[in-house]
Amino acid sequence: MENGAAQPVIVAIDGPSGTGKSSTSKAVAAQLGLSYLDTGAQYRAITWWMVTNGIDIDDPSAIAAVAGKPEIVSGTDPNAPTITVDGTDVSAPIRTQEVTSKVSAVSAVPEVRARITELQRSIAAGAEHGIVVEGRDIGTTVLPDADLKIFLTASPEARAARRSGELKGADLHSTREALLKRDAADSSRKTSPLAKADDAVEVDTTDLTLAQVIECVVTLVEEKRAGK
Ligand SMILES: Nc1ncnc2c1ncn2[C@@H]1O[C@H](COP(=O)(O)OP(=O)(O)O)[C@@H](O)[C@H]1O
Numbered sequence: 400m401e402n403g404a405a406q407p408v409i410v411a412i413d414g415p416s417g418t419g420k421s422s423t424s425k426a427v428a429a430q431l432g433l434s435y436l437d438t439g440a441q442y443r444a445i446t447w448w449m450v451t452n453g454i455d456i457d458d459p460s461a462i463a464a465v466a467g468k469p470e471i472v473s474g475t476d477p478n479a480p481t482i483t484v485d486g487t488d489v490s491a492p493i494r495t496q497e498v499t500s501k502v503s504a505v506s507a508v509p510e511v512r513a514r515i516t517e518l519q520r521s522i523a524a525g526a527e528h529g530i531v532v533e534g535r536d537i538g539t540t541v542l543p544d545a546d547l548k549i550f551l552t553a554s555p556e557a558r559a560a561r562r563s564g565e566l567k568g569a570d571l572h573s574t575r576e577a578l579l580k581r582d583a584a585d586s587s588r589k590t591s592p593l594a595k596a597d598d599a600v601e602v603d604t605t606d607l608t609l610a611q612v613i614e615c616v617v618t619l620v621e622e623k624r625a626g627k
């Protein structure tokens with residue numbers, strides 16, 4: 400674009416756990432001056448609220464009945480993303496093993512998805528310079544008109560190695576099994592499952608460094624912008 404500021408650009412980055420969505424999205428957004436939204440953190444936050452309030456995670460109707468109660472606020476600065484529930488900073492407690500093991504069940508409830516999807520769309524619509532939104536159903540359901548859709552993949556072995564590295568020496572085999580179980584649940588749910596959009600660019604990150612993935616996505620965004 401020759402005159403004035405660039406048009407806001409909407410980038411959707413989806414894929415299973417450990418493919419590099421968060422690290423890539425944050426870096427791309429920071430490099431290009433865009434906002435950043437971690438939608439997994441929002442599903443983790445509502446799961447944390449359900450657990451904290453004693454809601455039976457095995458009862459979808461109990462979850463649905465209170466899905467509208469917690470107020471979830473996401474800060475979208477890629478250099479300092481934040482997440483609060485009813486004013487409380489939950490950035491640490493949403494990463495516990497307990498929340499991780501329950502998030503797929505909570506996020507499969509249609510009333511939860513409807514509420515969080517609406518919130519995501521309003522955040523994306525309000526992003527002045529554009530936004531990178533990462534999750535599982537962004538390209539297919541939340542922002543089907545995104546300017547660019549990326550679907551990140553990597554072998555289960557690479558993903559488990561990355562995750563157990565983060566969890567400070569967690570057993571590789573059990574990390575791999577837990578990750579595959581969550582992927583299966585997220586891919587098989589009825590409402591907006593984890594899936595690649597038909598028009599998404601698939602990037603296999605198994606043998607790429609994080610820097611290479613970031614460079615690849617930045618180039619794709621710049622090409623899109625140039626063509627706009
Ligand atoms: N291409 C890559 N090569 C090696 N490690 C990576 C790569 N991409 C991400 N990582 C690391 O793997 C871990 C998981 O990445 P993350 O961005 O949280 O994935 P996701 O959001 O898809 O679950 C992080 O520790 C990150 O630094």
Ligand SMILES: Nc1ccn([C@H]2C[C@H](O)[C@@H](COP(=O)(O)OP(=O)(O)O)O2)c(=O)n1
Pocket residue numbers: 415416417438439440442443502503506507533534535536537581585
């Ligand atoms: N758009 C999204 C994002 C996440 N979810 C659900 C399903 C995922 O297992 C959980 C947690 O997502 P998150 O991105 O934090 O997962 P990882 O930490 O990358 O493994 O939330 C979803 O259903 N839809």
